[in-house]
Structure formats: structure tokens, C-alpha cells
Amino acid sequence: MQSTQATPEDKMELSAVTVSSRIPDFWRDQPRLWFVQCEAILGPQKLSDEARYNLVVTKLGKEVVEQVSDILLKPPESGKFEALKTRLMTVYEESEMRQFQKLLSEMELGDQKPSQLLRRMRDLARDKIPDETLKIMWQSHLPSSVRAVLAVSDVQVLDKLAAIADKVMETSRPIQISEVQASPSTSSNGDHAFILAEIAKLTMKINDMERNRNQSRNFNNNRNRWRSRSTSRGRNQSRRTPDSPNWLCFYHHKFRGRAKKCVDPCSWKNDDHRQEN
Incomplete structure (x- = not known):
């Protein structure tokens, strides 16, 4: 019985099927992360631009296809994968302003672990908010019992604080469920705005006092010099x-x-x- 060997085309087709099964359907709410995973799978395969483009197309649902229909009906001669990726990112990636708004007013702990909430907030912050500020915002969403433990901790690294918060949550879950408010961000945002306003007022008062003190000091120095000159002239x-x-x-x-x-x-x-x- 004569055995048949797979042709290069058959091997390529089998490889494409295997790769396609490992790529999930397109994530409209997380397009950037989806492409990170997709390219991690496609990278080692050394596929052509056409093959990568076709694999992405197979992962798009009806509503997503409608957003890229012009590219699908008339794709560019080269760079098809990048053209499709750019369009999908433009349509579904949230603007920096929108992500910042979510970071300020739409974050809740809910059933997440504190470390999970922190990772989500970091994803929205995108390294544009320092850890000290992010720590204050993150802790405002935690139950008071967890904040009390973190307040007396000598740990300063944010990731390690999140690990401590996870352990505290695990040991006191029944108590904390009743403490979590439906929308803690509203009150915390109001408190932050009030504090910032009061700091601004105090800063203005301090500046005025410093300015008046300098003016008084200059006046006294000038008067003393005038008296000295007058005495000397006399x-x-x-x-x-x-x-x-x-x-x-x-x-x-x-x-x-x-x-x-x-x-x-x-x-x-x-x-x-x-x-x-």
C-alpha cells in the first residue's frame, strides 16, 4: 500500500487551522489586549500578511465586520493585517479621556479582589498616574477594615499592599460585603474636590502672608537705611x-x-x- 505524504500546502493549511483554534473571538471591550494575544500566537508561525489578515477576519462578529466592511470589500494591496488592526483599534479602543473618566467615577470593588481592582485601574491609568496617586484612588474603593490594616503597614510597594489587602479580604469577607457601598466613587470624588479646593485656598493665604511679610521687611530695611544716611549727613x-x-x-x-x-x-x-x- 502506497503512503501519501502531506504537501507543503496541506501542512500550511493544517497549521492555519491549529493557530485559528487558539485565537479567541475578537474582544470589543479590550481590543488592545486581544491583539497582544493574537500577535503572540501568530508571531512564531511566520505566516504571510495575507494569512494573518484572513485569520483575524474569521474572528470578527457581524457588528464588528460592519465597522471594517470597506477594508474587507476592498483591502489594500499590502499591509492588510496592519490596516485591519488600525481600524479596529480606532473604532473600539477607548480614548484616554474616557479611560480617565472611568478611572475616576466608574471603578468599584464588587466581587473582585483588591489586586484585581488595582490591575484594572492600572490598565486605565496607562502609566500616566504616579503610584502614590493611584494608591489613594485605589484605597478609597476598599472597605474601612482593609484601609485600617494598610494604614498601619510599613509596606510601601503598591503590589505588595494589594497582596496584603487580598489576604485581609479573604479572612473577613462576610463583614466587608456589608460595608461595600454601591457607588463609593461619588462621595470620594466629592471629598477629593473639596480637599483640593481647601488646599488651594490655604496656598493663596500663605502666599499673601509671605508677600506682605516681604514687603514689610523691605520697608523697614529702606527706612533704616534712610535714617542711617540722614544721621551720617547730619x-x-x-x-x-x-x-x-x-x-x-x-x-x-x-x-x-x-x-x-x-x-x-x-x-x-x-x-x-x-x-x-
């Missing part, structure tokens, strides 16, 4: 001419009451000068 004017009734000799002009010598004419013996000293 002393210098007393030596303009020897005929002046307030003329002082060199020694008393320079050393005042500490002078050891006196040269006439000199009015130091005048009571006004001695009282001035």
Missing part, C-alpha cells in the same frame, strides 16, 4: 566750616566721647553734643 554737615557752632574737631568727630584729644575750634563741650553721645 554729622558730616557739622564739619562743613570751622565757623559753624556745631563744628567738631577731628578727634571728637570720629571718636565722639571716646576721644583722648581735642583741637580748637571744637564745640564738643557743648551740652547738646555730649547728650547726643
Whole structure:
């Protein structure tokens, strides 16, 4: 009996079927993650652009196909896979503003673990919010008993805090279910807005106080300099001419009451000068 060997075309077709079975249907709510998984599966296969394009098309539902119908009916001559990917990402990927809105007002713990909620919030934040800010936002969605444990913890790494929160939730699940509110984000957002407003007011007051203090200090410094110049001018004017009734000799002009010598004419013996000293 003669055995038949599979042709290269048969092997390629079998490979395409195997790869296709490993790719899930397109995720409209997570197109970026879907393409990450899809390309991870397609990468090692070294398939042509046409084959990759056709595999993606087979994973699209009716509503999705309607969004890319022009590309399917008249695909570009080259770069078909990238053209299809770009269109799907444009249609189904949420804008950064929309993701930020969800991060602020649509996050709830629900039945998730704290670590799962954190991963979802990080996915929405996309590295544009620092961990310190994200930690405050994340903890605002946790039950008070969990927040109390995290508050006294010396752990600072956010992922490790999430692991601690998971363990606390596991040991006190019945109590925490009753504490989780339906929409904690509304009140927390209001509190955050109020706190930010109060901080802004305090900052303005501090700036005004600092500005007034600097102005007062400058005024006093200027007044002291003016007095010093006035006193100096008065002393210098007393030596303009020897005929002046307030003329002082060199020694008393320079050393005042500490002078050891006196040269006439000199009015130091005048009571006004001695009282001035």
C-alpha cells in the first residue's frame, strides 16, 4: 500500500487551522489586549500578511465586520493585517479621556479582589498616574477594615499592599460585603474636590502672608537705611566750616566721647553734643 505524504500546502493549511483554534473571538471591550494575544500566537508561525489578515477576519462578529466592511470589500494591496488592526483599534479602543473618566467615577470593588481592582485601574491609568496617586484612588474603593490594616503597614510597594489587602479580604469577607457601598466613587470624588479646593485656598493665604511679610521687611530695611544716611549727613554737615557752632574737631568727630584729644575750634563741650553721645 502506497503512503501519501502531506504537501507543503496541506501542512500550511493544517497549521492555519491549529493557530485559528487558539485565537479567541475578537474582544470589543479590550481590543488592545486581544491583539497582544493574537500577535503572540501568530508571531512564531511566520505566516504571510495575507494569512494573518484572513485569520483575524474569521474572528470578527457581524457588528464588528460592519465597522471594517470597506477594508474587507476592498483591502489594500499590502499591509492588510496592519490596516485591519488600525481600524479596529480606532473604532473600539477607548480614548484616554474616557479611560480617565472611568478611572475616576466608574471603578468599584464588587466581587473582585483588591489586586484585581488595582490591575484594572492600572490598565486605565496607562502609566500616566504616579503610584502614590493611584494608591489613594485605589484605597478609597476598599472597605474601612482593609484601609485600617494598610494604614498601619510599613509596606510601601503598591503590589505588595494589594497582596496584603487580598489576604485581609479573604479572612473577613462576610463583614466587608456589608460595608461595600454601591457607588463609593461619588462621595470620594466629592471629598477629593473639596480637599483640593481647601488646599488651594490655604496656598493663596500663605502666599499673601509671605508677600506682605516681604514687603514689610523691605520697608523697614529702606527706612533704616534712610535714617542711617540722614544721621551720617547730619554729622558730616557739622564739619562743613570751622565757623559753624556745631563744628567738631577731628578727634571728637570720629571718636565722639571716646576721644583722648581735642583741637580748637571744637564745640564738643557743648551740652547738646555730649547728650547726643
